[in-house]
Amino acid sequence: MSMTPIALAASTSAPTSSDTLPRGASGFPSPADDYREAPLDLHHHLVRRPASTFFMHLEGDDHHHAGLYHGDLLVVDRAISPRPGHWLVAAIDGELSVLHLERREAQLYLAPSRPDLATLPFEADDDRLWGVICYAIHALPAMGEEPAEPSCLR
Amino acid sequence: MFALIDCNNFYAACERLFEPRLEGVPVGVLSNNDGCVIARSEKFKALDIPMGIPTHKIDPALRRRVVLKSSNYTLYGDLSARVQQVLARQVPTLEPYSIDECFLDLRGMQEDWHALGARLVRSVVREVGLPVSIGIAPTRTLAKLANKQAKAQPTRPQVCVWQSADAPDLTAHLNRLSPRDVWGVGERLNARLAGMGVLTAAALRETPDSELRRRFSVVLARTATELNGHPCLSMSDLETPRRSILCSRSFGRPLRDHAALAAALRHHCQRAGEKLRRDAMQASAIGVYLRTNPYHAGTFRHACEWTALPFPSADTQQLNRAAQRLLARLWQPAAYQKLGVMLTELTPRQQSQTTLFDGTDPARQEALMHAWDTIRARYGRQALTLGPQPVDASWQMNSAYRSACYTTRWDELPRARAR
Numbered sequence: 019m020s021m022t023p024i025a026l027a028a029s030t031s032a033p034t035s036s037d038t039l040p041r042g043a044s045g046f047p048s049p050a051d052d053y054r055e056a057p058l059d060l061h062h063h064l065v066r067r068p069a070s071t072f073f074m075h076l077e078g079d080d081h082h083h084a085g086l087y088h089g090d091l092l093v094v095d096r097a098i099s100p101r102p103g104h105w106l107v108a109a110i111d112g113e114l115s116v117l118h119l120e121r122r123e124a125q126l127y128l129a130p131s132r133p134d135l136a137t138l139p140f141e142a143d144d145d146r147l148w149g150v151i152c153y154a155i156h157a158l159p160a161m162g163e164e165p166a167e168p169s170c171l172r
Numbered sequence: 173m174f175a176l177i178d179c180n181n182f183y184a185a186c187e188r189l190f191e192p193r194l195e196g197v198p199v200g201v202l203s204n205n206d207g208c209v210i211a212r213s214e215k216f217k218a219l220d221i222p223m224g225i226p227t228h229k230i231d232p233a234l235r236r237r238v239v240l241k242s243s244n245y246t247l248y249g250d251l252s253a254r255v256q257q258v259l260a261r262q263v264p265t266l267e268p269y270s271i272d273e274c275f276l277d278l279r280g281m282q283e284d285w286h287a288l289g290a291r292l293v294r295s296v297v298r299e300v301g302l303p304v305s306i307g308i309a310p311t312r313t314l315a316k317l318a319n320k321q322a323k324a325q326p327t328r329p330q331v332c333v334w335q336s337a338d339a340p341d342l343t344a345h346l347n348r349l350s351p352r353d354v355w356g357v358g359e360r361l362n363a364r365l366a367g368m369g370v371l372t373a374a375a376l377r378e379t380p381d382s383e384l385r386r387r388f389s390v391v392l393a394r395t396a397t398e399l400n401g402h403p404c405l406s407m408s409d410l411e412t413p414r415r416s417i418l419c420s421r422s423f424g425r426p427l428r429d430h431a432a433l434a435a436a437l438r439h440h441c442q443r444a445g446e447k448l449r450r451d452a453m454q455a456s457a458i459g460v461y462l463r464t465n466p467y468h469a470g471t472f473r474h475a476c477e478w479t480a481l482p483f484p485s486a487d488t489q490q491l492n493r494a495a496q497r498l499l500a501r502l503w504q505p506a507a508y509q510k511l512g513v514m515l516t517e518l519t520p521r522q523q524s525q526t527t528l529f530d531g532t533d534p535a536r537q538e539a540l541m542h543a544w545d546t547i548r549a550r551y552g553r554q555a556l557t558l559g560p561q562p563v564d565a566s567w568q569m570n571s572a573y574r575s576a577c578y579t580t581r582w583d584e585l586p587r588a589r590a591r
Contacts, residue, residue, distance in 0.1 A: 112193030
């Protein structure tokens with residue numbers, strides 16, 4: 019089967035910045051060129067391992083006490099080994115679910131925030147584990163709004 | 173040593189990754205346009221629904237017990253690239269063989285091969301979430317056979333290692349194996365081999381090299397050499413060179429309008445041009461075909477015409493101009509169901525230095541197509557098209573049961589429920 023070649027970087031990667039810089043109108047390189055560094059790339063900061071990193075949205079507000087809100091963008095890395103205190107994505111009842119991993123005495127548990135749900139014992143190498151959440155990106159009210167006219171109040 | 177690593181029931185596994193409810197459920201994946209079943213999960217195979225069965229012919233009682241998915245090549249392609257990325261990190265050389273298989277060239281590595289195989293399998297399962305099996309052996313031909321053996325194992329990880337060509341379990345396996353199950357030996361060669369008493373893969377590798385060269389071909393002699401544990405086939409021996417390119421698709425509903433057909437044809441020319449340039453080829457002739465639905469009332473119409481291009485080209489605009497002229501000649505009022513564009517007489521691309529007699533400058537055309545491919549690769553196929561192409565054009569695929577593009581579109585990300 020023939021397929022269009024696919025870039026090995028995760029398809030969600032941001033375009034990289036160019037290494038070359040435009041020269042000034044005089045034709046001379048800017049004296050600042052030697053000090054120029056690549057701009058900060060948030061994608062590369064958040065996604066350390068593109069092959070094993072997936073994005074998801076959180077559905078539901080039950081974890082808001084932990085700062086996880088409905089609609090947050092979750093950065094999930096499957097390569098991370100889960101440890102107590104981590105937030106995990108696990109397949110529970112046929113559904114991708116977000117739970118907290120806790121240790122009580124010597125046993126690990128998937129701890130739900132919803133009071134009506136039971137705590138689930140968790141084994142090393144548990145088949146239900148999907149991935150470990152490393153970031154939750156939460157949008158604030160100004161998200162997506164146009165920049166204001168540069169004048170007043172500043 | 174070489175390894176062949178293969179994703180088990182790849183399309184069904186991709187679907188299951190983001191929909192855990194499909195675990196243990198029979199899943200079938202449908203062809204372009206939802207026409208027939210092209211991939212099956214283990215549970216689906218167990219229901220004896222054959223590969224290739226037209227979707228409407230599946231027994232309604234079974235239909236209710238299975239989940240059918242439209243094929244989602246965007247998702248499969250992304251996950252395939254991730255699998256390769258995980259493997260490439262751990263071995264010296266990786267050669268993709270298809271969307272769900274790749275060869276690893278392990279020469280130069282000193283390893284416990286079982287441990288390496290198990291580690292590779294586990295890394296893909298863990299990091300990408302897809303089950304894979306691996307065969308490791310002294311040649312690609314043997315690695316392919318070893319992979320089949322690995323797949324038959326009931327225990328995980330599915331790893332089969334043949335340390336050398338005279339490993340006793342390998343010899344026993346080849347004694348039971350028909351030559352037709354060896355890579356590159358087709359039905360026809362198998363019949364001829366049977367005629368001279370070569371009934372097993374073991375017999376094939378014991379046949380003298382000179383006899384295979386004399387009565388068959390160098391390639392079959394090399395296959396036998398590979399069965400004896402000496403690598404001599406390269407990837408390029410194994411691929412049939414591309415002699416032609418075909419881009420066609422059935423329409424979601426019949427199209428009558430010349431303008432709508434022209435838009436579909438532009439789309440196919442773009443795809444064909446991209447395939448040509450990716451393989452560094454140029455085409456000398458182009459054909460267009462059109463047909464109505466053979467199962468519908470009314471006169472069946474199938475029309476096809478070819479034309480030679482003024483000069484060999486890989487330029488989307490040139491291809492489209494020639495194809496549109498053919499379409500204008502072919503078109504008559506009818507309800508068309510399928511349209512395709514074909515390119516043939518492919519030759520390796522050569523850069524001509526002189527301005528062509530039609531006034532175009534090949535270097536400028538080359539630069540234009542390079543920019544074109546770069547823009548479409550970076551910003552998506554919809555970002556730059558020849559003429560307008562509505563996203564939901566009716567000539568595009570029927571894919572009623574397509575899963576989301578979970579890994580490539582911001583608005584189709586999976587959702588994980590807070591519990």
